[in-house]
Amino acid sequence: MKNWQRKYLVRFIIGMAGYSILLPISLIVVGGGRVQQPWLAILIALLPIAPFLIAMTATVQNVRHQDEMQHRIHLEAILVTTLLTGAITFSYGLLEALELVPALPTVLIAPFMIVVWGIANRVITRRYD
Missing domain, CATH: 1.10.287 (Helix Hairpins)
Known part of the structure; x- marks a missing residue:
């Protein structure tokens, strides 16, 4: 190390x-x-x-x-995380505004993003291996 x-x-x-x-x-x-x-x-x-x-x-x-390849992987993972989180929270927000689903605590968004980033990072890294 x-x-x-x-x-x-x-x-x-x-x-x-x-x-x-x-x-x-x-x-x-x-x-x-x-x-x-x-x-x-x-x-x-x-x-x-x-x-x-x-x-x-x-x-x-x-x-x-980290090197440029790792930067690229992180950038892609962050892009996937941002877009996915945006799409899910926006969709849920619309459903919540129409009172079709219960309110979602915003405290869950950051852990969700960290998990998605970790998964996206792993998937994208495999693509380059």
């Missing part, structure tokens, strides 16, 4: 571990009604975003160190 890959992996794991720890804590504290001040509730609810951003910036730095 190259030095930049090790740095990426360490930062990514630290970010995701922090996110995984802070998310349930913030949900319990804010969701349990233990915080009365709205500004403090917002601050605590958004705490997990800080380590999540650390993991995401590590991912961007990882891609920056």
Whole structure:
């Protein structure tokens, strides 16, 4: 494993571990009604975003160190992810506006995009192997 890959992996794991720890804590504290001040509730609810951003910036730095072929694969995967997410959320939004389906929590969109990006990345990589 190259030095930049090790740095990426360490930062990514630290970010995701922090996110995984802070998310349930913030949900319990804010969701349990233990915080009365709205500004403090917002601050605590958004705490997990800080380590999540650390993991995401590590991912961007990882891609920056990769070669042109990997850049192309990531670009295609991101394009597929963006278009697919747009089509699905727009379609669902139309159905939701017509009250044909229940409301979809927007908190599910980011994990959906990450999963689609991972799958698209794997499929597109296989095409070039």
